[in-house]
Amino acid sequence: MQITMTLNPEDPTELASSIAFLQRLTNPTSGQDDVEVVRGRVRSLLRGYGSGRLNYVRLIAERAPERVPVDEVVALFDSPKAIGGTHSSIERSWRSSGGSGMFIETDRHGDSRMDANLAAIALEVLAELPPP
DSSP states (O other), X not given: OOOOOOOOTTOHHXXXXXXXXXXXXHXXXXXXXXXXXXXXXXXXXXXXXXXXXXXXXXXXXXXXXXXXXXXXXXXXXXXXXXXXXXXXXXHHHHHHTTOOSOSSEEOTTSOEEOOHHHHHHHHHXXXXXXXX
């Protein structure tokens, strides 16, 4: 297999995306069981919830590993306060199911991102779920 990449090393977003892509190629998930365990956690995190939570996760997962500006996230909700409640609920559910690290990371400006491997699993689970 041969892969050719062209990137601007001065562009931090382009560089981060390229690094994440290469990491996925060189560090595949350690085993199918691990992926299935994570998939089960994500499924339990998303099953039975409404469009707000699902659209929030979908937006962040589709853009992973890049950051989604807080303004785009706010546009999904009726109020900025709803984001905090939704995000807190997701993180509590993630940790209580045995998830490690953050499900969705937010920086000090409110911009959000998700690990690319976790995002891929989240998108697969979202595609399997019935509409809210």
